Amino acid sequence: MNQQPGPRAVSPGLRRVADYAWRLLILGAAVYVLFRVLVRFELVFIALFIALILTSLLWPPVRVLSNSMPRPLALLVTGLGSLALLGGLGWLVADSVSNESSSLASEFRGGVDRIRSWLQGAPFHVNPSTLTNLQSKLTTWLSDHRSTLINQALSEASRIVDIVTVLALSVFCALFFTSSGDRMWSWFQQQLPLSSRETWSRCGRTAWHTFAGYTRGIVLVAGANAVMVGVALKVLRVPLVLPLTLLEFVASFIPLIGSPIALAVATVVALASRGVTTAVIVLVLIVVIGQIEGHLLQPFVMGWAVRLHPVVVAVCVIAGTSLAGLAGAVVAVPLASIGWAVWRALREMREPGFESSPHG
Numbered sequence: 001m002n003q004q005p006g007p008r009a010v011s012p013g014l015r016r017v018a019d020y021a022w023r024l025l026i027l028g029a030a031v032y033v034l035f036r037v038l039v040r041f042e043l044v045f046i047a048l049f050i051a052l053i054l055t056s057l058l059w060p061p062v063r064v065l066s067n068s069m070p071r072p073l074a075l076l077v078t079g080l081g082s083l084a085l086l087g088g089l090g091w092l093v094a095d096s097v098s099n100e101s102s103s104l105a106s107e108f109r110g111g112v113d114r115i116r117s118w119l120q121g122a123p124f125h126v127n128p129s130t131l132t133n134l135q136s137k138l139t140t141w142l143s144d145h146r147s148t149l150i151n152q153a154l155s156e157a158s159r160i161v162d163i164v165t166v167l168a169l170s171v172f173c174a175l176f177f178t179s180s181g182d183r184m185w186s187w188f189q190q191q192l193p194l195s196s197r198e199t200w201s202r203c204g205r206t207a208w209h210t211f212a213g214y215t216r217g218i219v220l221v222a223g224a225n226a227v228m229v230g231v232a233l234k235v236l237r238v239p240l241v242l243p244l245t246l247l248e249f250v251a252s253f254i255p256l257i258g259s260p261i262a263l264a265v266a267t268v269v270a271l272a273s274r275g276v277t278t279a280v281i282v283l284v285l286i287v288v289i290g291q292i293e294g295h296l297l298q299p300f301v302m303g304w305a306v307r308l309h310p311v312v313v314a315v316c317v318i319a320g321t322s323l324a325g326l327a328g329a330v331v332a333v334p335l336a337s338i339g340w341a342v343w344r345a346l347r348e349m350r351e352p353g354f355e356s357s358p359h360g
Helices: 012-040 042-065 071-120 128-144 146-157 160-190 194-235 241-251 258-274 276-302 310-350
Strands: none
Touching (some): 042 071, 071 160, 160 194, 194 241, 258 276
């Protein structure tokens, strides 16, 4: 009697790949669900993210002042000092714009005429009638779409309420995180099973140290970029130096692409107000400052906090931008840095010879 051959055994390699595959599918589904929840509560997530940034910046001065006064009083002094600093910057920007507004109009009109003459000369030799037709078409398009542009501006202005709400919630949470964040974290750990508290404690400390280090590092990098841009624009006598410097500082919080975008705005202002030569010099600044940031500031200042390859940073920024726009570009790198740091901490805990800290 002939026996039928049994089913062929699955090779160990294929079985291992299948085990990893279904785990990755479950992990991917969990990440997708988490992403959908975050999108649903986007404003809350942004508010908490800003609150953590404020906490990481407020905590060092509060900790120093707490040595000589109660922590609530130290927090009050630090908060009032921060508000005074922000208010002073806002007043300086408004004063700069108001003082230069009278001369800016004439400078920009002269700049437009210089740009037109430059395009008509070598090496472009653009026909003057072409520029006139282009200007008339642009004016006609703006006139025809005026109502649409006004409605769009009004709809965007309605988001001011969302912005104010997010900022208020951020400041509210930051005050509590700074004053009693350690007690809140201890309470959270007490709700966990005893066997997992050490793991959560190590991962939490690692995540916070990484996030705080990234925040302070990016502030230092943004400040250095803003100082270089401000000094260069002042030497070149480009108008609106202070607003453009502040724009450079804020834009530097978006890795890789923020600083070039801010300098592109400065290039347009330089072209319209000071001419082609100054605009070309500002364009060269984009390359120079990019090299200084990429080869000196980022490795020196950020290397100890964010151990990510530049390719990973670029992919994170692009992926975050495609998923969540500007907010995604800002949060992508710190989230990736935290994830990588926590993964390394968990891997170290699994290594033989690892001893947990007796203080947790």
